[in-house]
C-alpha cells in the first residue's frame with residue numbers, strides 16, 4: 074500500500090468518524106449550553122443520554138419508526154429536565170447534586186427497562202448520501218451523512234443566532250448572568266431556568282437516540298461510557314458558545330476517530346493511546362487556553378461553579 | 381374606562397405617589413415601621429436617613445421587589461397593588477437600584493432593549509440601533525453601546541442605569557444613591573438633567589442620598605427616616621442642613637476628627653518599587669509605580685476612577701499578581717500572603733466590601749473572624765474552632781462599631797450597605813495595625829459614619845500606622861492625607877506634601893496635565 078493512499082484513507086475515515094462520533098456530543102453540549110446560559114448546571118445529561126438511547130430504540134422497535142423513537146427520546150429528556158428544573162428551585166437544593174442523582178437515576182431506569190431490548194433489532198435511522206457524484210466507494214461511504222448531524226448543525230447556528238437576536242435569548246442570558254437583574258426586570262427566574270433545562274434535556278435525549286439508532290446502532294448498557302459527562306465538560310471548553318460547541322464536538326469526534334482510522338490501514342500499535350487522544354487533546358487545549366489572571370470569559374455569572 | 385386612561389399628548393404625566401403605614405419586618409427585625417410619605421407629582425423629593433434606616437427597604441416595597449408586611453401604596457391618589465417590579469413598571473414607576481442591576485455580559489444596547497416591556501420576539505438590531513442612537517442624541521450622556529457592560533467604568537454603568545429608565549419612559553423615578561460612584565461633575569450633569577425634566581412636569585423623582593449638597597441644590601422636598609420610622613419631612617427651602625442632620629441622627633453626637641499629631645523623622649514603613657500589573661484584558665494597568673509611606677503618615681492617592689487605582693489595591697491585597705516590581709515593609713520583601721500580612725500587621729479594606737472583603741452568605745460573626753479564626757482564643761488548638769469566643773468577639777465589635785444587624789448569625793449580605801462597611805472596618809482596624817491600605821472607605825456612608833471612619837483612620841495614623849489611602853473623593857484626600865500622589869493612566873504623575881499644594885494643582889494633575 075502506498076503512503077498517499079494510506080493517508081487519504083485515514084483522513085477520510087477521520088472525517089466520517091468525526092461526523093459520526095461528534096453528533097451525540099453536539100446535541101448534549103448544545104443542550105447543556107442552553108441550560109448553563111440560564112444559570113444552572115445539569116450534570117444529569119449522561120443519564121438523559123442513556124435513557125434517550127434506550128427509549129428511542131424501544132420505540133423504534135415497537136412502532137417501526139426510528140424518527141418516532143427520536144421524538145420520544147427527546148420527550149423523555151424533557152421530563153428529566155423538568156424534574157431537574159423543578160427540584161432546583163426548592164430552597165437549599167444544589168443543582169450539581171441533583172444532576173448527579175439524576176444521572177444515576179436515568180442510567181438505572183434505562184438499564185432496568187432496557188434489558189428486554191438488548192437482543193432485538195430495531196429499525197435504524199437512514200442516512201443521506203452526499204457522495205452520489207464520487208466514483209471512489211470509500212469517498213461515497215464517508216459522505217453518507219446522518220440527518221441528525223445536519224439538524225445539530227442547524228441547531229447550533231440557530232442557538233447562536235437566537236441567543237443574540239431574540240427576546241428569549243436575551244432573557245435566558247440575563248437570567249444566567251444576574252438573577253437580581255432579571256428579577257428587577259420582572260423575569261420569572263425559576264421558570265426561565267425550568268424551561269431552559271427542559272429544552273436542554275430534549276436535545277440530550279435526541280443525542281442519546283443517535284447512539285442506539287445510528288451509531289453504533291444498537292442498544293447495549295455500555296453504549297455511552299461517559300459521553301454525556303464529556304459533553305458537559307465540552308461546554309466549558311467551548312466557552313458557552315454554540316458555534317464553538319459545534320467545532321469542539323467535531324474536533325473531539327475527529328480525535329476519537331483517529332485510533333480506528335489508523336487501525337483500518339493496519340496500524341494498530343498504540344491503538345489504546347490513540348483512543349485516549351480526545352481526552353489528552355482536551356486537557357492540552359484547556360491548559361493552553363486558561364490563564365490564572367482572568368476568569369473564564371463568557372461564563373454565565375450565576376453558575377454555582379463561577380459564583 | 382378608556383376616557384380616563386387617555387391622556388393628552390405632551391401634557392404628560394408626572395405622577396404622584398404616597399405610601400400609607402408601610403411596614404416591613406425581616407424575621408424579628410422591623411426594618412420599616414408604619415411609614416407614610418407623600419411625593420407630589422412633578423417634584424424632586426429626597427429621602428434621607430442614616431445607614432440602615434430603611435430607605436432602600438421602603439423603595440423596594442414600593443417597587444414590588446419586597447412585599448410589605450402591611451401598608452399600601454397610592455398612585456395619583458388611587459390605591460394600587462404592586463406584586464412585582466413588572467407591575468410597578470406598568471404603572472410608570474422605575475428604579476435605579478443601589479447595587480447595579482445591569483446584566484454584566486450583555487452589551488449596553490442589549491441591556492436597554494431587554495429592559496423594555498415590549499421587546500419583540502425577534503430583534504431587528506439595525507432598527508433598534510437606529511432608535512437607540514436617536515434616543516441617545518436627546519440626552520447629554522455618551523455610553524458605548526456595543527461593549528459588554530462588565531467593561532464599563534462605574535460612572536458609565538450608573539449613567540446607563542439612568543438612561544435605561546429614561547429610555548423606558550417612566551414617569552416616576554426612584555434613585556437609590558445614584559451619585560455615590562459619580563464624580564461631582566458627573567453628578568451635576570445627571571441631576572441637572574433630571575431636575576430639568578421634573579420642572580417640565582415630565583417626571584417625578586424620589587432620590588435617596590447621603591449628600592446634603594445634592595439635596596439643597598436639586599430637591600424640592602425631603603423626607604427623613606430614622607430606625608425604620610418617618611421622623612420628619614418638609615420643603616428643602618424651609619430646612620437648614622443642621623435641621624436635616626438632627627432629624628437623621630437625633631441627638632447623637634458626631635465624632636469629631638482627631639487632631640493630626642505631628643510626627644517627625646519617622647522611619648520608612650511601606651515601599652512599593654517599580655510595580656507593573658495588567659488588567660483583566662491583559663493590557664497594562666500599572667506602570668512603574670513607586671510609592672513610599674512612613675510610619676504615622678497618610679499617603680493619599682487621588683485620581684479619576686479607572687486609572688489603575690483598583691488594580692493597585694488588588695495587587696496590594698493579593699487579588700492580582702503583579703507582572704513586575706517589589707513591595708517592601710520595614711525594608712524586607714513583602715508579598716500579600718496571610719502569614720506575612722499577619723506578621724507585618726497589614727490590614728485594609730476597600731469599596732464593594734461584599735465582593736472584595738466578605739463572604740456574602742456567611743454570618744456576620746464568621747466574617748468578622750476572618751483575621752482571627754485561626755488564632756487563640758477562637759482556635760485554641762490547631763485547626764479547632766471554638767464558637768463561643770468567636771461570638772463574643774463579634775458581639776464586642778458589633779457594639780463598639782455600632783454595626784446594625786439583627787444578630788451575629790445574620791448572613792452579612794442582608795445588612796444595609798453602610799453596615800457591611802462598618803462590620804469589615806471593625807474587623808480590620810480593631811487590632812494592632814502597622815500598615816493600613818484603604819480604598820474609597822466612605823462610599824455610600826451617611827455623614828455620621830463618614831466622620832467616624834475618617835476619625836478611625838486618623839487615629840491609626842496618630843498611633844504610628846503607615847496608611848495608604850486611595851480615594852476618588854478629593855475632599856477626603858484633602859482632609860486626611862499628609863502627602864498626596866496623583867495617579868493617571870497607571871502611573872504616579874504628581875507627588876507633593878499636602879502643605880505645599882492645593883486643590884487646584886491636584887485637580888490639574890488629575891485631569892492629566894503634568
Ligand SMILES: Nc1ncnc2c1ncn2[C@@H]1O[C@H](COP(=O)(O)OP(=O)(O)OP(=O)(O)O)[C@@H](O)[C@H]1O
Nearest residue numbers: 406411431432433434435436437794795796797798
Ligand atoms: N433581605 C433582608 N433580610 C434581612 N434583613 C434585611 C434585608 N434587607 C435589609 N435588611 C435590614 O433592614 C434594615 C434596613 O436596611 P436598608 O437596606 O433599607 O437600609 P438603608 O437605609 O438603605 O441603608 P444604607 O444607607 O446603608 O443603604 C437593615 O438593618 C438591614 O440589615
Ligand SMILES: [Mg+2]
Nearest residue numbers: 435436478797
Ligand atoms: Mg440602601
